[in-house]
Amino acid sequence: MMLNRKYRTKILFATLLLTFFATGCTNESTTETIVGDSASATKDPTKLDAFYIAFSPGSDETERTFSWHTPKTNKEGFVELRLLDEEGNVLSTEIFEATVADTQSGYSTHEASVSGLEPNQFYTYRFGDGYRAWSESYSFRTQEAWDGAFNLLFFGDPQIGAGDGTQIDADGWDKTVTVATEMFPDTDFLVSAGDQVNIANNLNQYDGYFFPEELTFYPIMTLIGNHDYTPFADYFNPPNETGLGADDAGSDFYFTYGNTLFIALNTQRNNIEEHREAMELAVAENPEATHRIVLMHKSIYSSADHARDEDVLAFRDGLVPVFDELDIDVALMGHDHVYVRTYQIKGDAVVEEIAYDEAGAAVDPEGTLYLTGNSASDSKYYDMQDSSVYERYAAVALQLEEPTFMNVEVTDDSLTFTTYKTADQSVVDAYSIVKVDSGE
Numbered sequence: 001m002m003l004n005r006k007y008r009t010k011i012l013f014a015t016l017l018l019t020f021f022a023t024g025c026t027n028e029s030t031t032e033t034i035v036g037d038s039a040s041a042t043k044d045p046t047k048l049d050a051f052y053i054a055f056s057p058g059s060d061e062t063e064r065t066f067s068w069h070t071p072k073t074n075k076e077g078f079v080e081l082r083l084l085d086e087e088g089n090v091l092s093t094e095i096f097e098a099t100v101a102d103t104q105s106g107y108s109t110h111e112a113s114v115s116g117l118e119p120n121q122f123y124t125y126r127f128g129d130g131y132r133a134w135s136e137s138y139s140f141r142t143q144e145a146w147d148g149a150f151n152l153l154f155f156g157d158p159q160i161g162a163g164d165g166t167q168i169d170a171d172g173w174d175k176t177v178t179v180a181t182e183m184f185p186d187t188d189f190l191v192s193a194g195d196q197v198n199i200a201n202n203l204n205q206y207d208g209y210f211f212p213e214e215l216t217f218y219p220i221m222t223l224i225g226n227h228d229y230t231p232f233a234d235y236f237n238p239p240n241e242t243g244l245g246a247d248d249a250g251s252d253f254y255f256t257y258g259n260t261l262f263i264a265l266n267t268q269r270n271n272i273e274e275h276r277e278a279m280e281l282a283v284a285e286n287p288e289a290t291h292r293i294v295l296m297h298k299s300i301y302s303s304a305d306h307a308r309d310e311d312v313l314a315f316r317d318g319l320v321p322v323f324d325e326l327d328i329d330v331a332l333m334g335h336d337h338v339y340v341r342t343y344q345i346k347g348d349a350v351v352e353e354i355a356y357d358e359a360g361a362a363v364d365p366e367g368t369l370y371l372t373g374n375s376a377s378d379s380k381y382y383d384m385q386d387s388s389v390y391e392r393y394a395a396v397a398l399q400l401e402e403p404t405f406m407n408v409e410v411t412d413d414s415l416t417f418t419t420y421k422t423a424d425q426s427v428v429d430a431y432s433i434v435k436v437d438s439g440e
Contacts, residue, residue: 050127050135052210052235057189057219059239060256061146063115064219066098067237068127068135069107076100078128079112083121098127103234104201111237120144138216143188147412148259148290150188153180153218154406156373157297157334159227160208161198163379170208172403173377176422177212180405183425187407188257190218193334193373194225194267194297201231221264224249225297225335229268238264244278245269252278254285260410261289263328265319267298267335270311272318283326290435291415292328299333299372301345303390303397304382306336320348323368329415329433330369332408337382339404339419340372341396341429350393361414361432369433371406371417378403378422396429404428 054067066079077098083091098112110127117123121142127135143150155176160169181187197205222236232249245252245266252275254263263282265275283292299306300316323331324346344351346367355363370393375381381401390397402423409416413435419428 046132046134048127048129048133048135052206053127053138053216054210054222054236055138055140055216055219056237057221057239057255057257058113058115061119061142061188061258062117063113063239064117064140065111065113065237065239066125066127067109067111067235069103069109069235070127070129071108072102072106073108073129074100075129075131077110077112078130079114080126080128080134081114082124083118084124086122095128101234104231105203109234113237113239117142119146140217140219143186146258149411150258150260151184151186151410152257152408153184153187153190154193154332154371154373154408155180155190155376156193156339156404157195157225157337157375157380158192158209158377159195159198159225159337159375159379160377161202161205161379162195162227163377166204166208169377169379170211172379173208174212176376176378176403176405177214179422179425180407180420181214181218183420184407187218190215190220191295191332192220192222192376193295193332194223195227195334196222196225196235197228198379200228206235221255221262221295223264223295223297223334224266224268226268229266240282242278242281244274244281245271246274254278254282256286256289258410259288259290259412261286261292262295263292264295267296267311267315270314270318272315272322275319276322279322279326279328290412291330291410292326293415294323294328294331296331296333298335299340299370300331301340301342301370301390301393302333302336302338302372303340303394304336304338304384304399306382307385307389316348320345320368328368330371330417332406333370333372336372337375337380338372338384339374339396339398339400339428340370340390340394341417341431342370342393343395344369345393357434359432361416361434363434364436365433369417369431373406373419374398374400374404376403376405376422395431398428400428 052069098110229249344367416432418430
């Protein structure tokens with residue numbers, strides 16, 4: 001089951017080690033993370049076999065959530081969080097309790113959240129069984145400030161196992177994550193558009209999804225996809241689950257980061273009224289958010305095989321009016337394995353009159369921008385529909401048949417979306433929104 005893991009020295013991690021451990025830190029390991037070593041339980045009673053480690057954003061920038069697997073146990077477990085100074089000295093240690101539940105193939109799954117994080121700090125974390133066994137240690141750093149300016153990286157469906165082989169797909173996913181985080185090493189968090197794997201109960205494919213070492217350093221928010229939705233709740237621990245739009249995989253949830261509200265919809269459920277209620281709840285709980293971004297797996301404005309699916313069109317009919325009412329700025333989506341950027345859309349129609357500044361950014365545009373991310377792993381691409389299907393709403397529609405990723409730059413008054421090819425880091429497309437009246 002375990003994928004072959006080659007030893008890799010990443011520039012990012014080497015730099016962090018030189019910066020934070022110049023004088024040495026004897027009991028923390030931050031370089032090599034072996035994910036998916038789940039073939040057998042550890043024999044050393046002081047070492048905890050923790051794998052499928054999902055490290056994610058929490059309800060706001062001061063929190064992070066965790067989910068991890070162990071061999072079957074009834075011990076709930078803990079997360080130990082350590083704050084370190086620049087010399088690697090431990091300044092404080094906190095213990096956060098976890099839950100435990102049985103999952104497939106004789107394993108147990110655990111969930112926990114940590115809170116009280118501060119900006120511009122270096123932390124390590126590890127998992128314990130509450131007795132004497134501990135996992136290896138991992139690390140992350142919070143960004144310098146939470147004043148509204150930050151970056152995130154958005155990845156279209158990895159769908160490990162849908163291509164020429166699990167290892168090949170895992171390598172492609174690993175390359176894209178590595179390239180993206182090396183280009184944007186100060187990014188705050190990542191987002192995966194759903195369909196992390198191709199077959200929901202295939203543990204080898206989950207090994208492939210968790211393969212990139214960076215996923216233990218950068219928190220990644222995962223969306224519920226149609227290929228992985230059934231056991232999704234066993235692998236991921238999203239914050240602020242509303243209980244609306246719910247099924248066995250989970251429900252709609254939301255979180256904030258800086259000045260931005262993110263609302264994630266479970267598109268495996270087509271109950272528009274519940275999705276509306278979840279979005280209204282999120283907006284009501286965060287009235288001061290400058291930007292509002294919806295995250296969802298199924299793309300409601302796309303150009304490939306799924307563009308005319310019955311459920312997709314039903315979501316378009318039901319959700320677009322809600323997005324208009326709630327002033328949603330952007331919807332980031334996946335599912336169709338193609339890149340699409342729409343015009344500004346309001347009432348299912350293109351907004352005709354938009355002002356642009358000297359840099360080409362749309363100034364206070366009406367409507368919502370819809371962006372669909374292509375495969376980040378190179379595992380699968382869909383054929384484009386005839387242009388008559390999408391030309392009325394698509395400003396850009398491309399099937400490059402090579403992996404891409406998107407950098408999202410957020411400031412106090414702007415949103416910029418730039419999509420890059422993994423292979424040569426060239427720009428595929430870029431679009432910016434400026435809110436002149438955002439401070440009023």
